[in-house]
Amino acid sequence: MTALSQENQIRYVSSFQELISEPFRGEVNAIGWMRQLAGDFSEIVDKIELTGNITEVDPEELLELTLSEDGQLARSILLNDLEVLKAHGAAPVLNIISQYDKDEDFPFFPTDVYSFHADRSPIPTSTFLCTYQGDASEIVPNAQATQKIQIPEIRNELRKLYDGKEAGFEEFLTENFFDLHYQAAPDARIINLGVGNIWKLAVDHPGNPVLPCIHRAPHEHSGQKRLLLIC
Template sequence: MNNLPSLKNQIKSVTNFKELISTPFYNEINAMSWNRNLIGDFSEIINKVSVSENITELNTEQLLTLKLSKQGQLARNILINDLKLLKNYGTSPVLNIIKNYDKDDSYPYLPTDVYSFHVDRSPIATDTYLCTYFGEPSEIINNLEATQKILIPEIRTELKKLYDGSDNDFEAFLTEFFFDLHYQPKPDANIINLGNGNLWKLAIDHPESKVLPCIHRAPKEKKGEPRLLMIC
């Protein structure tokens, strides 16, 4: 993967789904957005579903069983169409109602849950797609405005206390337990809100990537306001 000298402009906007999937990441660009002003009541979808778990998955068949108002029907049509677009492209989109994710309290100095700024990794060439339809949107940060946590001396010292192997294998240990995927924003970092309704493509860490992976995180949910998120 190239170590790019600058990421002053990491986001590219596109105007349709075909452009989103066909435009490769390049230079400093590692996030692309199909900006949309969606019409419909997505909160009604959430309210009509019986939610008992922290994360509840919805599929097309379940969506079609819901009795909805006209605004709810508009929202449902968008969800079904987005699922179809992404499936036809060859991805496996998941539509979730999220009360909250599980938090990782195992290592207070380096939590590895999705609330921590992190990058995704894959052994094959692929991208992350996501859209927040309702609730707090996901967030990204410029790579130059974050520090890989395993490079922070205090955190690295704590991680070495967990490790009992040879010094030569310490980096492999950090990768095996995904510690190397997590980042800490710098004090003056600009955290970018991805907004509601926009369909995003984010670069991930894989062997064929020509750009830096996009650093992102799940937001803290508002109490009593679940998120409606599609991701793949």
């Protein structure tokens, strides 16, 4: 059974089948299956050998881990989530994240994932994500955010970077993904997506009837490594 939240852009569902079948429509561009997960996900994070700030975890590697009963329960949840998303036609990736790389090329306009942004695809698709441990992703209502390239001060700085004819400026913004980033209003309601929940977020693609969902990766305030499924 679906339910609309007080934030008109969010719809909640009670099963994975509803999550994949519920369409985006009207103002709704974020659909969440809210779950309370059992199991010890921190045990899995602690036993995986990290290879950098972001370590991709293969299902085969999960299966090789020697785990407690709670760790095994967490593993079964991860493997099942990966499997059902693959069966849906998605290509999920499970990552352990210490931190993301920060964009230092444009100090006045970082384009890393800590910035509020929308995803874009040339074909119809959605972004699925779930945080199992650590700080969870955040979204902001579209009406409470402004596309950064429309902010005069930022647009003027971008013009200084652009070396070409005026007719190509908009293409320059798109090619460098500047048009995908947003600035939340000072009084914007930032919505935390929570731990354990699987979310389907609308993507900017041809024919999409709704606005793309504006979201960002969280700063690692908890100090925990983040265990994230995304596709």
